[in-house]
Amino acid sequence: MGNIPKDAVAILVNGQVCEASGDMPEGGRALTCNDPEGLAVYRHSVSHIMAHAVADLFPGTRFAIGPSTADGFYYDFDSPQPFTPEDLKKIEKRMSQIIKAANPFKRAVMNRDDAIRMFEEKGEIYKVELLREIADDTVSLYEEGGFADLCRGPHLPHTGRVKAFALLSIAGAYWRGDEKNKMLQRIYGTAFGDAESLKKHLDFLEEVKRRDHRRLGKDLDLFSIGDETGSGLVLWHPKGATIRRVIEDFWRAEHEKADYQNLYTPHMARLDLWKQSGHWDFYRENMYAPMEVEGQLFEIKPMNCPFHIAIYKSHLRSYRDLPIRYCELGTVYRFERSGALHGLLRVRGFTQDDAHIFCAPDQIQDEISRVLEFTLFVLKTFGFENYDVYLSTRPEKYVGDLEHWETATDALRQALEKSGIRYEVDPGEGVFYGPKIDIKVKDTLGRAWQCSTIQVDFNLPERFDISFQGSDGAKHRPIMVHRALMGSLERFFGVLIEHYAGAFPVWLSPVQVRVMTVAERHADHANSVVKALRAAGVRADVDVTNEKIGYKVRIAAMDKIPYLLTVGDREVEQGIVNVRRRGGENIGEMTVDAFGEMVAEEVAGKR
RNA sequence: GCCGAGAUAGCUCAGCUGGUAGAGCAGCUGAUUCGUAAUCAGCAGGUCGUCGGUUCGAAUCCGAUUCUCGGCUCCA
Numbered sequence: 001m002g003n004i005p006k007d008a009v010a011i012l013v014n015g016q017v018c019e020a021s022g023d024m025p026e027g028g029r030a031l032t033c034n035d036p037e038g039l040a041v042y043r044h045s046v047s048h049i050m051a052h053a054v055a056d057l058f059p060g061t062r063f064a065i066g067p068s069t070a071d072g073f074y075y076d077f078d079s080p081q082p083f084t085p086e087d088l089k090k091i092e093k094r095m096s097q098i099i100k101a102a103n104p105f106k107r108a109v110m111n112r113d114d115a116i117r118m119f120e121e122k123g124e125i126y127k128v129e130l131l132r133e134i135a136d137d138t139v140s141l142y143e144e145g146g147f148a149d150l151c152r153g154p155h156l157p158h159t160g161r162v163k164a165f166a167l168l169s170i171a172g173a174y175w176r177g178d179e180k181n182k183m184l185q186r187i188y189g190t191a192f193g194d195a196e197s198l199k200k201h202l203d204f205l206e207e208v209k210r211r212d213h214r215r216l217g218k219d220l221d222l223f224s225i226g227d228e229t230g231s232g233l234v235l236w237h238p239k240g241a242t243i244r245r246v247i248e249d250f251w252r253a254e255h256e257k258a259d260y261q262n263l264y265t266p267h268m269a270r271l272d273l274w275k276q277s278g279h280w281d282f283y284r285e286n287m288y289a290p291m292e293v294e295g296q297l298f299e300i301k302p303m304n305c306p307f308h309i310a311i312y313k314s315h316l317r318s319y320r321d322l323p324i325r326y327c328e329l330g331t332v333y334r335f336e337r338s339g340a341l342h343g344l345l346r347v348r349g350f351t352q353d354d355a356h357i358f359c360a361p362d363q364i365q366d367e368i369s370r371v372l373e374f375t376l377f378v379l380k381t382f383g384f385e386n387y388d389v390y391l392s393t394r395p396e397k398y399v400g401d402l403e404h405w406e407t408a409t410d411a412l413r414q415a416l417e418k419s420g421i422r423y424e425v426d427p428g429e430g431v432f433y434g435p436k437i438d439i440k441v442k443d444t445l446g447r448a449w450q451c452s453t454i455q456v457d458f459n460l461p462e463r464f465d466i467s468f469q470g471s472d473g474a475k476h477r478p479i480m481v482h483r484a485l486m487g488s489l490e491r492f493f494g495v496l497i498e499h500y501a502g503a504f505p506v507w508l509s510p511v512q513v514r515v516m517t518v519a520e521r522h523a524d525h526a527n528s529v530v531k532a533l534r535a536a537g538v539r540a541d542v543d544v545t546n547e548k549i550g551y552k553v554r555i556a557a558m559d560k561i562p563y564l565l566t567v568g569d570r571e572v573e574q575g576i577v578n579v580r581r582r583g584g585e586n587i588g589e590m591t592v593d594a595f596g597e598m599v600a601e602e603v604a605g606k607r
Numbered sequence: 608g609c610c611g612a613g614a615u616a617g618c619u620c621a622g623c624u625g626g627u628a629g630a631g632c633a634g635c636u637g638a639u640u641c642g643u644a645a646u647c648a649g650c651a652g653g654u655c656g657u658c659g660g661u662u663c664g665a666a667u668c669c670g671a672u673u674c675u676c677g678g679c680u681c682c683a
Contacts, residue, residue, distance in 0.1 A: 169677055171610080173678065174680070179680055182610095184679095188677090214675095214676095286682085334682085339681095342676095345683090346682070352683065487683040546640075549643055555644085578643090
């Protein structure tokens with residue numbers, strides 16, 4: 001027994017989060033906003049306070065659910081009037097009043113049927129629905145300042161404990177996340193234990209906005225998604241295309257080293273192919289309508305695999321040929337609902353850095369290990385050092401026999417164990433044809449992005465009846481591994497833009513060097529510098545406009561060009577250049593050759 | 608697809624309750640010839656996303672439609 005510290009928002013007793021009221025029980029531990037569980041309690045209470053404010057300001061609103069989330073909280077409302085941004089301000093104001101009043105959160109336990117009756121009288125249909133699904137006979141309600149809500153708790157001792165919160169946005173959300181249900185209005189907010197932490201989070205959100213690849217894509221002239229050309233279809237502008245080409249060149253070179261063979265396959269195929277592959281049955285909702293050509297139906301491809309299988313089947317294969325590794329930068333088209341589209345991260349046409357490995361069952365673990373190592377190497381080259389790795393196991397709907405699933409899942413698991421990287425099991429999240437490993441890369445802001453995927457497939461070898469001849473002279477079925485390291489070039493590019501905030505490392509920068517003249521008489525020297533750099537393989541351009549050097553520096557800085565070379569009287573005289581690095585660091589004077597070598601070295605090191 | 612918000616010059620945005628469109632930057636021309644994040648002046652630039660309606664008159668009001676944004680759902 002003892003006193004509960006004043007800054008405790010909840011206490012942990014026997015692994016259970018409880019209210020920070022009364023005395024501290026034996027073995028109890030105080031939780032503050034520095035503990036994830038404590039912060040969750042705190043935010044959950046703020047969500048209740050928001051509901052209270054909405055109840056006061058918007059009579060007739062019905063209440064759904066209001067949980068805390070990873071970085072804040074939300075509450076779903078069914079309100080006759082749509083909320084506006086101005087309403088958020090009003091709600092915030094009312095919340096501040098409720099907080100100032102320091103209303104105690106009072107817990108009341110009542111009979112479940114009584115609770116149902118009570119909420120029914122108030123017309124709270126969502127609460128009634130929730131109550132009907134609770135198995136216990138009794139339920140708990142929390143009341144503060146006259147506003148009562150169904151809640152498991154726990155909550156803060158009183159509303160006055162809230163120190164910093166902000167309402168962020170309004171959005172539609174289906175009741176219970178099911179699109180067959182009514183669309184409710186969700187208000188998102190966040191809350192922290194102190195004003196400084198809140199400010200830090202709001203600054204983080206600003207930084208996220210600043211790095212938005214759609215914003216940077218426009219500012220840096222990297223890509224666009226045209227209104228006239230179609231939504232979800234990406235136009236790669238020269239600078240974006242340059243970056244893509246560098247990525248592709250790197251990708252091809254590394255695949256050659258890793259014993260892959262590169263393929264090119266068409267963008268469409270006869271519908272029958274997609275029927276045989278099973279896509280027409282299992283994947284149709286992501287496919288476009290077939291088109292008729294001379295009486296035959298054709299389908300634009302949502303995946304590359306059937307083509308790679310067709311190439312596999314073009315010969316009789318021996319066990320000596322395996323593993324066969326086919327890779328292709330294959331452009332696929334998938335139907336996405338208009339509301340799901342999002343810049344480069346969610347599009348309708350994209351290029352996968354795809355590969356299919358055909359191997360014998362006893363080779364699978366080794367192949368998975370190789371792919372895993374290869375993936376991490378590629379991601380690391382692009383500056384991604386942290387990942388979340390998931391092993392997705394057999395889903396409810398699956399094909400193939402259990403033994404195969406067992407072997408394949410084991411192979412994936414052992415490859416992961418061998419690599420020593422930490423991973424989580426995602427039960428039932430595999431694809432219908434096999435288990436998979438998904439790798440989410442974490443960018444500089446710590447956000448996780450799904451890019452790489454490694455999938456084992458028993459279905460397609462079966463469906464296309466592919467085989468190889470074993471040392472025993474008999475026919476055997478190979479196992480197929482699908483894998484994409486970057487996932488799609490479009491999404492990966494979007495992630496890269498945000499990761500680097502548009503300031504790409506030298507080897508990726510579309511313009512690596514800008515040569516700037518101090519005055520017009522230096523143009524000839526500047527042009528010859530550019531010529532020499534280009535001859536040395538450096539992507540350089542020139543600014544000979546009639547502007548002051550400060551202006552040119554500013555423009556180049558906004559273009560996020562890694563190196564700025566200044567050319568004035570001094571440089572012309574001595575045949576040198578003056579080098580400034582992106583960010584302002586002045587490296588000083590050097591010869592064009594020396595500078596060219598320096599850049600080449602950086603590019604070779606993928607820096 | 609669904610709920611909400613939005614679409615005005617190349618870009619960022621202003622334009623109150625209907626009276627016929629404006630700024631900054633970018634562009635062009637001229638002056639200036641300058642040493643590390645904006646030199647000055649002038650000019651040009653829009654059938655206000657598209658289609659239809661109301662009105663003497665629509666960027667403004669109404670309807671439809673396309674696209675974008677915030678989410679939900681879904682995914683590389």
